[in-house]
Amino acid sequence: MxxxxxxxxxxxxxxxxxxxxxxxxxxxxxxxxxxxxxxxxxxxxxxxxxxxxxxxxxxxxxxxxxxxxxxxxxxxxxxxxxxxxxxxxxxxxxxxxxxxxxxxxxxxxxxxxxxxxxxxxxxxxxxxxxxxxxxxxxxxxxxxxxxxxxxxxxxxxxxxxxxxxxxxxxxxxxxxxxxPIVREVDGLALSSRNVYLSAEEREQALVLSRSLEMIKQRVIEQPELTAGDIRSMLRSEIGTSSIAIIDYAEIMTFPQLEAMEDRAVVRDVAGEVIVALAVKFGKTRLIDNAIFSPSTLPQTVVHA
Amino acid sequence: MxxxxxxxxxxxxxxxxxxxxxxxxxxxxxxxxxxxxxxxxxxxxxxxxxxxxxxxxxxxxxxxxxxxxxxxxxxxxxxxxxxxxxxxxxxxxxxxxxxxxxxxxxxxxxxxxxxxxxxxxxxxxxxxxxxxxxxxxxxxxxxxxxxxxxxxxxxxxxxxxxxxxxxxxxxxxxxxxxxPIVREVDGLALSSRNVYLSAEEREQALVLSRSLEMIKQRVIEQPELTAGDIRSMLRSEIGTSSIAIIDYAEIMTFPQLEAMEDRAVVRDVAGEVIVALAVKFGKTRLIDNAIFSPSTLPQTVVHA
The missing domain is CATH 3.40.50.620 (HUPs)
Structure with a gap:
């Protein structure tokens, strides 16, 4: 080398x-x-x-x-x-x-x-x-x-x-x-900036990956979910961390990064969407995201 | 080809x-x-x-x-x-x-x-x-x-x-x-836009190369010439054309294109200067310029 x-x-x-x-x-x-x-x-x-x-x-x-x-x-x-x-x-x-x-x-x-x-x-x-x-x-x-x-x-x-x-x-x-994003076993996305985190902040930062996982699951379960629903769910979930300060918690089309109206149904997007987070824990601003194609997600089958 | x-x-x-x-x-x-x-x-x-x-x-x-x-x-x-x-x-x-x-x-x-x-x-x-x-x-x-x-x-x-x-x-x-700029025998700088010129406009446009030649000569003859002098001389010379409308007639350092104060003596510039013209003749805007190094110009010897 x-x-x-x-x-x-x-x-x-x-x-x-x-x-x-x-x-x-x-x-x-x-x-x-x-x-x-x-x-x-x-x-x-x-x-x-x-x-x-x-x-x-x-x-x-x-x-x-x-x-x-x-x-x-x-x-x-x-x-x-x-x-x-x-x-x-x-x-x-x-x-x-x-x-x-x-x-x-x-x-x-x-x-x-x-x-x-x-x-x-x-x-x-x-x-x-x-x-x-x-x-x-x-x-x-x-x-x-x-x-x-x-x-x-x-x-x-x-x-x-x-x-x-x-x-x-x-x-x-x-x-x-x-x-693809590489994560620690507990879900934290790897970042050079993770070294800034205190033990407490690092624990709280898990709310990022947890929120993203939750959103993907909800889009599968609730086909009628709108961009506004997702924004609310993200804010509410990240709000469970007492120290998290949200910079943004957004859903947009990807890679165009076009805004989606609150009432837009996520499943109706033909291409990919990104759920993107930037949140401060103490002095450290972390970002994380999930990119997926809502129209090709599995449908939850409702059993009679 | x-x-x-x-x-x-x-x-x-x-x-x-x-x-x-x-x-x-x-x-x-x-x-x-x-x-x-x-x-x-x-x-x-x-x-x-x-x-x-x-x-x-x-x-x-x-x-x-x-x-x-x-x-x-x-x-x-x-x-x-x-x-x-x-x-x-x-x-x-x-x-x-x-x-x-x-x-x-x-x-x-x-x-x-x-x-x-x-x-x-x-x-x-x-x-x-x-x-x-x-x-x-x-x-x-x-x-x-x-x-x-x-x-x-x-x-x-x-x-x-x-x-x-x-x-x-x-x-x-x-x-x-x-x-280097290529010119017609009468001095007009070649340009694809010259085709727009009427015979009269083309004749008048010779004031551009004539002005530039005059300035170079004057800088040789008058070592104390300032940027302000040159701006005045350019405006006055181009003004001899009844139809010329000046967009700019400037002297700057080259290639930095930094403005020179009116009182700055041109011969004192260590590097190159550009005398740059943009002038409209009828609907056609023409540009022309001369780039030279004032400190290395020949000095006019004053004979006793």
Whole structure:
């Protein structure tokens, strides 16, 4: 495994591996897993998925300052380079790209990639400028590494929707693969930010996955359930935690992220929907979601 | 010469040529000349410059709707496919990419690439959204053709500055080459829009190149000349045309496009400056410019 820190070096490494592994056959496939480090098993699942289809697996570790708001946790975002490298090595990663902020932004960027509409809601509404920072840095990483495919975790579902839209709109020749959320055995979605949680907060945070499971079950059981019903049920369920402060608890179409009216019957949505949560426990804001296709859910059979 | 109309086809053609021409040596270099068609000798000069360093020369012909304002000339922008193809053939172009609007924008793009600051002045101020349209479509063309180098005419000097900034900021692995303005023998800068001019307007439009020549001469002769002096001289000279309506007549640093105070002495600028004009003759808005390095201009020797 090569660990490279400069843009020139990672370009050189990827080019060399691409040449080596393209010999005697078709072109070698380069897969990129962009991360902010402090890697956990969710990230590892992306690397494992990458290895299934990519001949060369590159991961980037970069805590991107321009996607953090002024009062967010950029400075205290957890970092552990040695542990990250050990995890990447264990997963058989070929190249780890760890640039400095100065490498990525030698001067404040004048250029931004912005995706409209999809970024107006959910985390985009709570974190103004966040997704501009994400789409800009992902474009930079794509231009540096030139991957054929890139892997993102479905926990950041809005990020996945934004990146997919960007790739389509800008004709990037890259296959964007969304990988399922990885959870602890008790249901908590893995996140680098879980390290911020106290024991009490971590216990209370289980309300997120519990609410999502409940909603999926209710949609199966009650075919007439509306978006408004779901919003109420989410608020009521999350409200059972004494410390949870809801940022949003929403149901929308996916990946369009279009609002659903309160009276809209969820089962009538032809495509997918997302039930998306952002909730603060103490100082820590966690997100979680469930994406499913209501029209293809099993119907509960009512026995006579 | 291959003429291709779909994105998939141009990707396929470039890939194939790249493989063919890379055999037995280093990687073949792909050069892109993005144009809006109605090609003239200015465009031909870009193709000739491309042939000097590119093994494969691709030109795109696409009148990009999103860089035109609602009251601009998108609909009536001149088009002549047969003549364009004959010129490209004559210049030894390998691939002409002529997509339709539906190919490039199957749905309205939600994604835009924006370059701040550089786009606030000159044409950016007169044509809101214009440069967002330019940087977005150029990003798309770059992602489709994947060139190693791209060639732009210096007549659109602000466009060159914006594209160069974008390429740096987004780490695009592309060498952007600005090529000198090509002029008619009487000084008129070549432009597809010159076809709009009546004989009288064309005659009057010579005031643009005449003004620029005069300014360069004056900076040589008068070392103490200020930006304010130059603005006055430009307005007075262009004012000699009875029909000229000035949009802007400016001097700025280049490529930063930073404003110069009226009292700033031009000779004191360490880098380059641009004298930039946008002037309407009848319904036709023409632009022209001169870029030079004042500190390296010859000094007029005063003989005793």
């Amino acid at each position: 090569k660990v490279v820190r400069s843009i020139a070096e990672v370009r050189q490494q990827v080019k060399q591996l691409r040449q080596q592994r393209s010999q005697g056959g078709g072109d070698a496939v380069v897969g990129l897993v962009p991360t902010m480090g402090f890697l956990h098993d969710g990230h590892a699942s992306l690397m494992r998925r990458a290895k299934q289809t990519s001949d060369i697996v590159v991961i980037s570790i970069f805590v991107n300052p321009i996607q953090f708001g002024p009062n967010e946790d950029f400075e205290r975002y957890p970092r552990d380079e040695q542990r990250d490298l050990a995890l990447a090595e264990r997963e058989g990663v070929d190249v780890v790209f760890m640039p400095t902020v100065e490498d990525m932004y030698p001067a404040p960027t004048k250029t931004h990639v912005t995706v409209a509409e999809l970024t107006d809601t959910l985390c985009g509404a709570s974190r103004p400028g966040h997704f501009d920072g994400v789409s800009t840095v992902v474009t930079k990483l794509f231009n540096i590494v030139k991957p054929d495919e890139a892997f993102f975790g479905a926990k950041d579902a809005q990020q996945v929707a934004v990146i997919k839209q960007m790739v389509i709109d800008l004709n990037m020749d890259i296959n964007v693969v969304a990988c | 291959k003429v291709v109309r779909s994105i998939a086809e141009v990707r396929q053609q470039v890939k194939q040529l790249r493989q063919q021409r890379s055999q037995g040596g280093g990687d073949a270099v792909v050069g892109l000349v993005p144009t809006m068609g109605f090609l003239h000798d200015g465009h031909a000069s870009l193709m000739r410059r491309a042939k000097q360093t590119s093994d494969i020369v691709v030109i795109s012909i696409f009148v990009n709707p999103i860089q035109f304002g609602p009251n601009e000339d998108f609909e009536r922008y001149p088009r002549d496919e047969q003549r364009d193809l004959a010129l490209a053939e004559r210049e030894g172009v390998d691939v002409v990419f002529m997509p339709t609007v539906e190919d490039m924008y199957p749905a309205p793009t939600k994604t835009h690439v924006t370059v701040a600051e550089l786009t606030d002045t000159l044409c950016g101020a007169s044509r809101p959204g214009h440069f967002d349209g330019v940087s977005t479509v150029v990003t798309k063309l770059f992602n489709i053709v994947k060139p190693d180098e791209a060639f732009f005419g210096a007549k659109d000097a602000q466009q060159v500055a914006v594209i160069k900034q974008m390429v740096i900021d987004l780490n695009m692995d592309i060498n952007v080459v600005a090529c």
